[in-house]
Amino acid sequence: MTxxxxxxxxxxxxxxEEQKVRAIFGPLARATLKAVSLRPGDRxxxxxxxxxxxxxxxxDLYGTDVEITGSDLNxxxxxxxxxxxxxxxxxxxxxxxxxxxxxxxxxxxxxxxCQQGIQFIxxxxxxxxxFRRVLSPGGLLAISVWDGASAFFMAMAEALRRHVGxxxxxxxxxxxxxxxxxxxxRLLATTGFRxxxxxxxxxxxxxxxxxxxxxKEIIANxxxxxxxxxGEEAMRTIVREIIADCEEYRVGDTLAVPQTASVITASxxx
Numbered sequence: 320m321t322x323x324x325x326x327x328x329x330x331x332x333x334x335x336e337e338q339k340v341r342a343i344f345g346p347l348a349r350a351t352l353k354a355v356s357l358r359p360g361d362r363x364x365x366x367x368x369x370x371x372x373x374x375x376x377x378x379d380l381y382g383t384d385v386e387i388t389g390s391d392l393n394x395x396x397x398x399x400x401x402x403x404x405x406x407x408x409x410x411x412x413x414x415x416x417x418x419x420x421x422x423x424x425x426x427x428x429x430x431x432x433c434q435q436g437i438q439f440i441x442x443x444x445x446x447x448x449x450f451r452r453v454l455s456p457g458g459l460l461a462i463s464v465w466d467g468a469s470a471f472f473m474a475m476a477e478a479l480r481r482h483v484g485x486x487x488x489x490x491x492x493x494x495x496x497x498x499x500x501x502x503x504x505r506l507l508a509t510t511g512f513r514x515x516x517x518x519x520x521x522x523x524x525x526x527x528x529x530x531x532x533x534x535k536e537i538i539a540n541x542x543x544x545x546x547x548x549x550g551e552e553a554m555r556t557i558v559r560e561i562i563a564d565c566e567e568y569r570v571g572d573t574l575a576v577p578q579t580a581s582v583i584t585a586s587x588x589x
Contacts, residue, residue, distance in 0.1 A: 342536070366418050371396075429454070
């Protein structure tokens with residue numbers, strides 16, 4: 320994440336955890352880990368970890384057979400992750416760190432994971448070089464990136480464009496604009512990785528109560544302050560228009576909108 324546009328305070332990090340992690344990042348973590356083979360004894364770094372859902376899912380799946388460290392540039396996210404996992408023994412280590420300047424020794428980890436973070440890192444080549452540096456020989460890198468915006472986020476962007484402005488619409492689509500499946504294999508090959516593979520996965524973004532959950536989704540997004548500044552009526556209108564545009568995905572009172580991602584894996588030389 321960049322230091323300015325994607326910094327979230329504690330309250331926004333809490334809403335992010337309650338809304339986004341439950342709705343999409345938790346299911347995505349589980350789907351990603353089905354596509355990635357971890358082993359007992361692995362030392363795992365979760366880069367751009369947010370509130371730590373990948374690290375926590377790994378702990379749920381593998382218990383204490385692996386060691387886990389989570390890093391994120393956003394101190395509010397790390398504070399939230401640390402609080403959520405405060406009762407774990409042994410603990411998950413949480414570190415505030417720039418992905419392009421990691422505070423770890425060479426070869427510290429056997430696995431490096433990055434779920435929906437690489438698209439926000441300005442110096443992607445520098446970050447990949449850091450990932451390779453902190454991985455041991457034969458180490459595994461696994462990166463997941465959205466494969467374009469879902470119908471839900473396209474509807475959100477259009478509503479934001481109409482009622483907040485073009486800049487807010489573009490910012491809301493920022494997580495989906497990076498074409499990782501096209502760009503990352505080339506970058507990985509030029510930064511010392513090998514055995515590059517791309518796998519497509521798909522999950523549903525479940526919105527149980529659209530009238531309640533969509534405003535939370537917006538507030539937990541970096542565009543949230545721009546929307547709330549427009550007032551409650553603007554928020555109600557945006558939510559109403561998003562729901563109308565996503566009507567085909569309604570299942571009872573719930574919206575279930577498909578979202579696809581690419582999981583890119585690579586390894587370091589033995």
